[in-house]
Amino acid sequence: MTEATPQPKITARPKITARNVDVFYGEKQAIKDVSIDVTMDEVVAFIGPSGCGKSTFLRTLNRMNDTIPIAKTTGTIELDGHNIYAPTMDVVQLRARVGMVFQKPNPFPKSIYDNVAYGPRIHGLASSKSDMDEIVEQSLTRAGLWTEVKDRLSESGTAMSGGQQQRLCIARAIAVDPEVILMDEPCSALDPIATAKIEELIHELRGRYAIVIVTHNMQQAARVSQRTAFFHLGTLVEEGDTKDIFTNPREQRTKDYITGRYG
Amino acid sequence: MTDLVSKAPTDWALPDMQRRIAKRYAAERRFKALGAFSIILSAAFLAFLLIVMIGGGWGGFQRTVAPVEFDFPALTGGVQPDALSADKAEATLTSMDLPSVVEVAAMDAFPKADEILADSAWTEVRAALLDNPELVTQKAVIDLPVASEYDAAYKGKGDKEATAAVAALDGKLNSAFNWPFLSNSDATDPVAVGIWGALKGSLMTMVITLLIAFPIGVLSALYLEEYAPKNRWTDLIEVSINNLAAVPSIIFGLLGLVVFLEWFSMPRSAAIVGGLTLALMTMPVIVIAGRNAIKSVPPSIREAALGVGASPIQVVFHHVLPLALPGIMTGTIIGMARALGETAPLLMIGMRAFISDAPAGFSDAATVLPVQIYLWSDEVNASFVEKTNAAIIVLLIVLLSMNALAIYLRNRFETRW
Numbered sequence: 001m002t003e004a005t006p007q008p009k010i011t012a013r014p015k016i017t018a019r020n021v022d023v024f025y026g027e028k029q030a031i032k033d034v035s036i037d038v039t040m041d042e043v044v045a046f047i048g049p050s051g052c053g054k055s056t057f058l059r060t061l062n063r064m065n066d067t068i069p070i071a072k073t074t075g076t077i078e079l080d081g082h083n084i085y086a087p088t089m090d091v092v093q094l095r096a097r098v099g100m101v102f103q104k105p106n107p108f109p110k111s112i113y114d115n116v117a118y119g120p121r122i123h124g125l126a127s128s129k130s131d132m133d134e135i136v137e138q139s140l141t142r143a144g145l146w147t148e149v150k151d152r153l154s155e156s157g158t159a160m161s162g163g164q165q166q167r168l169c170i171a172r173a174i175a176v177d178p179e180v181i182l183m184d185e186p187c188s189a190l191d192p193i194a195t196a197k198i199e200e201l202i203h204e205l206r207g208r209y210a211i212v213i214v215t216h217n218m219q220q221a222a223r224v225s226q227r228t229a230f231f232h233l234g235t236l237v238e239e240g241d242t243k244d245i246f247t248n249p250r251e252q253r254t255k256d257y258i259t260g261r262y263g
Numbered sequence: 264m265t266d267l268v269s270k271a272p273t274d275w276a277l278p279d280m281q282r283r284i285a286k287r288y289a290a291e292r293r294f295k296a297l298g299a300f301s302i303i304l305s306a307a308f309l310a311f312l313l314i315v316m317i318g319g320g321w322g323g324f325q326r327t328v329a330p331v332e333f334d335f336p337a338l339t340g341g342v343q344p345d346a347l348s349a350d351k352a353e354a355t356l357t358s359m360d361l362p363s364v365v366e367v368a369a370m371d372a373f374p375k376a377d378e379i380l381a382d383s384a385w386t387e388v389r390a391a392l393l394d395n396p397e398l399v400t401q402k403a404v405i406d407l408p409v410a411s412e413y414d415a416a417y418k419g420k421g422d423k424e425a426t427a428a429v430a431a432l433d434g435k436l437n438s439a440f441n442w443p444f445l446s447n448s449d450a451t452d453p454v455a456v457g458i459w460g461a462l463k464g465s466l467m468t469m470v471i472t473l474l475i476a477f478p479i480g481v482l483s484a485l486y487l488e489e490y491a492p493k494n495r496w497t498d499l500i501e502v503s504i505n506n507l508a509a510v511p512s513i514i515f516g517l518l519g520l521v522v523f524l525e526w527f528s529m530p531r532s533a534a535i536v537g538g539l540t541l542a543l544m545t546m547p548v549i550v551i552a553g554r555n556a557i558k559s560v561p562p563s564i565r566e567a568a569l570g571v572g573a574s575p576i577q578v579v580f581h582h583v584l585p586l587a588l589p590g591i592m593t594g595t596i597i598g599m600a601r602a603l604g605e606t607a608p609l610l611m612i613g614m615r616a617f618i619s620d621a622p623a624g625f626s627d628a629a630t631v632l633p634v635q636i637y638l639w640s641d642e643v644n645a646s647f648v649e650k651t652n653a654a655i656i657v658l659l660i661v662l663l664s665m666n667a668l669a670i671y672l673r674n675r676f677e678t679r680w
Contacts, residue, residue, distance in 0.1 A: 067569065069493065096572030106563035108582065118581075119571035169567070176571055 002007055015040045015180060015210040016061060021075035023056055023065065023097050033075075034236045036178065043202060043211040045225035045242065047218055049257065053234040054214045055215065058182050061212065062098035063091050079180070096123055099173035103185040105165035107157030107172070115157040115168055116140060119176035135148045135175055143171035144201050163194025174209075181205065183213040187220065199224050218258055222246050230254045323653025326441040326454065327417040328406035329380060331369045333388070335399045335578050338364050346397035356392065361385040365407065372435060378429070381408040381454040407440060411453045413644035420645075430633050444653065448621050449635065453646035456639070458657050460621040464614075465631030465661070466533055467622060467666040471538020472545055472602050477595055480549030484591070487550070487556040489579050508547035515544040516611030523613060531613035532628040540612055541602040548601070551625060552594020591677045598671035606633040632658040
């Protein structure tokens with residue numbers, strides 16, 4: 001590790017510990033030697049220009065990259081001290097523990113209720129219908145959607161507005177009671193009002209779940225996160241308190257990016 | 264490089280420009296006219312086909328009948344209804360000698376009854392008696408079919424002699440809907456033929472084809488799209504399936520002949536062998552349609568399901584398959600419709616035999632609609648022409664119903680985003 005990437009500051013026992021992670025797409029190396037910790041009580045933002053690998057790295061954290069046949073990940077990523085790339089790790093359970101919200105809202109073409117209930121149903125988290133009703137209500141409430149949809153739970157999830165769809169996707173992720181939520185540019189397809197609602201939601205969810213958010217929008221990173229990591233060309237250039245990164249970056253490249261010199 | 268600034272501004276009103284615009288409009292008009300012309304041409308072909316078929320086949324659904332009065336007590340010498348009950352019926356009917364009963368009864372109204380009435384006319388009397396044994400104590404009028412030459416003459420298509428004979432009968436003949444055509448099977452006498460045997464054979468064959476080709480086709484498509492690694496072997500399989508879909512159908516017939524009849528010694532002409540052979544032919548079509556339908560399921564749905572911790576098989580069966588199903592069903596029905604109209608491979612496995620009974624089971628000798636049409640079109644007797652056309656109408660109705668079902672299913676189950 002170079003001088004440029006100092007050891008992450010430990011504020012609490014890390015939930016996720018990534019060490020020397022490399023990701024290859026065939027011959028091409030998309031992530032180079034990234035090490036970072038994610039703790040339970042904070043929101044971590046990944047920023048960087050397009051194609052810098054921040055989404056790729058995010059997707060290594062719940063092994064979504066496994067779905068790409070040519071992708072190969074090396075290094076260690078530990079969740080509560082257990083290597084998630086170990087052969088004994090059950091990927092299905094991992095993804096239930098590390099939930100994900102995607103760039104484009106992608107509700108299932110099913111009812112709002114079934115969207116939220118799907119995860120708990122396949123993992124057998126509800127023992128009865130009333131149990132399930134409770135999980136659905138609680139998840140939608142936490143996602144700030146309950147009052148808007150409580151009278152139309154049987155309507156299709158795809159018939160809602162983009163912002164509502166994205167909050168439904170968050171409710172769907174929350175419903176399986178994850179420990180970490182990964183958000184891959186969750187607001188890039190949304191208008192400013194819907195974006196504000198999602199950001200507010202991230203504030204409320206903080207502390208209950210470890211949250212990692214990838215964003216293009218530096219103001220958003222500044223608003224929602226406590227810690228920020230700047231990626232460039234597959235490397236983690238700089239990582240630290242959001243305040244420090246935005247006011248007093250150590251690296252020239254970080255400074256150039258956040259001042260809008262490129263990106 | 265041209266200096267855009269120093270160049271004179273484009274004059275859009277120049278005659279050159281106007282000419283270009285006029286040319287563009289002319290090209291658009293030509294294209295529209297050509298499109299409209301080709302649509303009209305294909306509509307005209309379709310209309311021509313339908314008109315010719317319905318015009319030629321309508322007669323097949325009509326038959327000419329001679330109303331014959333039967334005074335059963337007198338004709339049979341007082342047979343009682345209970346003599347016609349189930350176990351004794353056969354013997355009683357044989358002893359009654361129905362053909363001569365018919366001849367005697369018809370003699371009054373139709374002097375040359377043995378010529379005018381169809382040879383099989385007595386079977387309708389027999390059917391009427393079996394249907395209602397009480398009839399044997401009564402006087403009754405039964406409509407009996409006339410022989411095919413007179414049938415043609417009544418419809419205005421007969422030879423001189425028969426036409427004269429029909430005219431001499433002075434309106435005693437009637438036209439009636441040819442119900443027996445829908446309930447009988449093949450026969451040597453065109454008056455007695457029916458489509459039911461072939462229709463039932465077709466439906467049974469289709470059931471076998473569907474049961475074999477649909478599950479195997481859909482599972483192959485799912486495996487190839489969702490599970491199979493992308494390498495040289497799967498490329499080879501993909502190319503082979505595409506080639507298989509283009510193999511001439513008669514070759515599948517040969518395959519069926521060798522595999523099912525020679526190696527497995529299955530019965531000849533049976534619906535099960537026909538169904539298996541057509542399943543071989545339909546499967547690649549279903550695989551291709553299925554793969555396209557599966558491919559068109561947005562990847563975001565797969566990610567969403569994986570993201571909440573669904574296993575690959577749950578992703579496939581909870582999300583991908585339901586969303587792909589309308590497309591798969593449409594492809595399947597199109598493949599089935601092709602199989603329904605197929606003749607050549609079935610000729611190879613012996614379904615061209617003359618079969619006068621509707622098949623009772625899947626291993627009974629059967630024939631199918633297109634083969635029946637082919638066989639009738641080969642007959643010398645001119646009366647088979649209208650039967651051929653009528654059978655084509657039945658086949659078209661079955662095909663159109665299948666296509667209507669495809670459209671219904673697609674609209675019913677299609678997910679709107």
